[in-house]
Amino acid sequence: MPKVSTCLWFGTDAEEAVRLYVSLVPDSRIDHIQRAPAPWPGGEAGEVIMIQFTLGGQGFQALNGGKPENYGNAASISVDCADQAEVDRLWAALTADGGQAIMCGWLRDRWGVPWQIVPEIMPRLLADPDPAVAKRAFDAMVTMVKLDVAALEKAAAG
Incomplete structure (x- = not known):
């Protein structure tokens, strides 16, 4: 350890x-x-x-x-996902049996532990050298619950 x-x-x-x-x-x-x-x-x-x-x-x-304790949102387990398939797989497993979708890629599993399920493209889009690209990706992200790679890429492209 x-x-x-x-x-x-x-x-x-x-x-x-x-x-x-x-x-x-x-x-x-x-x-x-x-x-x-x-x-x-x-x-x-x-x-x-x-x-x-x-x-x-x-x-x-x-x-x-x-x-059991209430975790709040001050800390979470964040997982970088290679693609939409991995986002979907983790999202389904962690929200099953009483888990709860939150927003912007956040969820709570059935024990109340907060997770961020983030496609690895998300940080790249938000750090794009073109501020307009980053803003479009950000604006799309804040409307989502589970993050959608194709929709984020489409938004970033304009």
Whole structure:
């Protein structure tokens, strides 16, 4: 595990969430599952208390903390997607079973964790040397929920 990693707080189903996450993002794996050696405030002996995992090459932790927390929008997991197919695949999996689409490529999965599902062309369009191209791409993005690569390219082209 790296010296610094993000820890995600779950009620009791951190393992289920982590197994979904690592199944969706390349270069991901579960590195270690820590089970409680004795009863604890959040559960019983043998239950998962902490999972160390790698998501897209980045270290994370997941904690079963008992009462679920509200994540807010101050932090999110951002995934750069190669194309629309990857955007669509991740969007469908993460909004399934109670996940919620937000706007501009943001969503919350069924555990309330915020994600940004961003086609890799989006930052390039927003950084285009022609300010008019960047503005058209931005203006299109802010009208979208799930980002649409073809619509973004069309908007950028004018």
